[in-house]
Amino acid sequence: MLTKNQAIVLSKLKYRDNDLIVKCYTQERGIVSYILRGAVKSKKGNNKTVYFQELSQLYLEENFKPNRSLQNIKDIKFSYIYTSVHTNVFKSAIVIFLAEVLSNALKEEEKNESLFEYLEVTLQYLDGAEHYSNFHLLFLLKLTRYLGFQPENQNTDYPYFNLESGVFEVNNNGFYSISGHNLTLLKRFLGINFDDLLTVKINAKQRHEFLNMLLYYFELHLEGFKKPKSLQVLNEVFH
Structure with missing residues (x-):
């Protein structure tokens, strides 16, 4: 089910070669962990790690499945861009x-x-x-x-x-x-x-x-x- 959520990044962990597991505190569901496949690929425009610095504030479009321990993100953008x-x-x-x-x-x-x-x-x-x-x-x-x-x-x-x-x-x-x-x-x-x-x-x-x-x-x-x-x-x- 595609839903929208806001999130604050708590931690990230590299998984396998190119994947990330990101733990967030979200507005709608409290603690949620996401898996981002290919997030650390170095191809131009494809590196998503910039979104997952500590305590970054994000808007997420997620494919949420209640019984899954690692959720998937379809789209992501900053909800607030830090300056300092x-x-x-x-x-x-x-x-x-x-x-x-x-x-x-x-x-x-x-x-x-x-x-x-x-x-x-x-x-x-x-x-x-x-x-x-x-x-x-x-x-x-x-x-x-x-x-x-x-x-x-x-x-x-x-x-x-x-x-x-x-x-x-x-x-x-x-x-x-x-x-x-x-x-x-x-x-x-x-x-x-x-x-x-x-x-x-x-x-x-x-x-x-x-x-x-x-x-x-x-x-x-x-x-x-x-x-x-x-x-x-x-x-x-x-x-």
Whole structure:
């Protein structure tokens, strides 16, 4: 059945000599994997790999069959053309990192239009942003809302936050309790939107520590979630 869909590319894998398997988050069906036969042929005008850079935003005409694990694409074009996220080395590092996180975190093969819109809008924001060194921190924190483990935004005056329960607490409950600078940053990020990121002033060490805390929070709440391999490159770029 030929249907139309919008998609955000999460990952791609070369298959055999000329084929690609592409994993996408789609507007209509959540996670979908596609096989593109002959996608990496080098003939002029026939190389389709340009469409499948990390987090590219696409319009697809697909031949969708519900019982098939790998779907086919009949036609493809960009739904949004980035101007900087794949050419700016700093933004590119963020995009590669976030694509790996999303590929690891998103599993559902069902429609979630609000999550798709969040990804679409925030990535377009990153493309046009002039100040973005903390973008990935707020992106991940706001992503928790759509994944079902958003930190509560009550009792933020309490001196501890429990990573396991996701709530602020009066007492230190051991290994999962955070305080100090990470707690201060968490409270700050919970109270802002992307347009306010410029007001958050932190150094590379603080950014690194807060990101590690966020990733551990994901590990606690998402079964099978692993720290992205691209984290080291991201940290080096923003050192």
